[in-house]
Amino acid sequence: MRPVERGAAPQVFTNYRDAYPFLAQRMGDYCSYCERQIETHLAVEHVQPKNPVSALINSWTNFLLGCVNCNSCKGDTVVSLPDYLWPDTDNTLRAFEYEEGGSVKSNPDLDPAIRVKADATIILTGLDKDPGNPALDRRPTEADRRWLKRKEAWDKATRCREILAIQDTAETRELIVEVAKGKGMFSIYWAQFSHDSDMRRRLREAFVGTANNCFDHAENVQPRHGGQI
Numbered sequence: 328m329r330p331v332e333r334g335a336a337p338q339v340f341t342n343y344r345d346a347y348p349f350l351a352q353r354m355g356d357y358c359s360y361c362e363r364q365i366e367t368h369l370a371v372e373h374v375q376p377k378n379p380v381s382a383l384i385n386s387w388t389n390f391l392l393g394c395v396n397c398n399s400c401k402g403d404t405v406v407s408l409p410d411y412l413w414p415d416t417d418n419t420l421r422a423f424e425y426e427e428g429g430s431v432k433s434n435p436d437l438d439p440a441i442r443v444k445a446d447a448t449i450i451l452t453g454l455d456k457d458p459g460n461p462a463l464d465r466r467p468t469e470a471d472r473r474w475l476k477r478k479e480a481w482d483k484a485t486r487c488r489e490i491l492a493i494q495d496t497a498e499t500r501e502l503i504v505e506v507a508k509g510k511g512m513f514s515i516y517w518a519q520f521s522h523d524s525d526m527r528r529r530l531r532e533a534f535v536g537t538a539n540n541c542f543d544h545a546e547n548v549q550p551r552h553g554g555q556i
């Protein structure tokens with residue numbers, strides 16, 4: 328899950344929907360949780376749900392971007408923020424591992440107390456929903472194709488890595504970053520290029536709104552100042 332920065336509030340909002348263009352411009356039109364690029368139906372996501380937590384309905388610091396699937400999984404669950412990990416305050420790239428086939432799991436190297444929160448975040452947003460999940464209630468609805476899109480992104484990123492190994496030029500690198508930007512799924516490309524700091528730098532710089540304070544000079548993830556991880 329890409330750590331993001333929304334920056335300071337551009338204005339006072341009286342209708343949260345008006346925040347959408349600012350959020351999309353600053354963080355890209357990617358779902359903050361599943362990371363897919365969404366042309367339409369990407370909505371202003373309320374970290375604390377607008378119903379029943381109406382006090383934060385127009386609060387800039389309560390906004391992320393959410394697709395319909397992540398939104399409907401999270402629903403109106405009132406959350407105690409410190410019980411979960413958040414892409415706008417934590418270095419969520421440290422929290423999760425993206426594996427073969429695009430499945431998402433909490434990072435087994437995490438401190439156990441943090442890992443509980445990483446697992447809770449996966450459940451809250453439904454990122455574990457997969458047709459192969461042994462738990463019936465953790466299988467996706469027909470409308471929820473996030474698992475498939477992750478798998479496709481994983482396969483495409485694998486192919487990109489293979490092509491780069493054959494033809495390693497600046498142009499190939501540039502093209503791969505463009506492919507990644509077009510579909511989103513920053514974390515999957517980040518995982519695939521784990522041994523290539525130049526590709527990681529290119530990805531970090533290309534995905535607008537990636538929180539730069541989550542990385543060191545060698546493009547390793549580092550704890551986020553003020554975050555839980």
Ligand SMILES: [Zn+2]
Nearest residue numbers: 358361394397
């Ligand atoms: Zn989503």
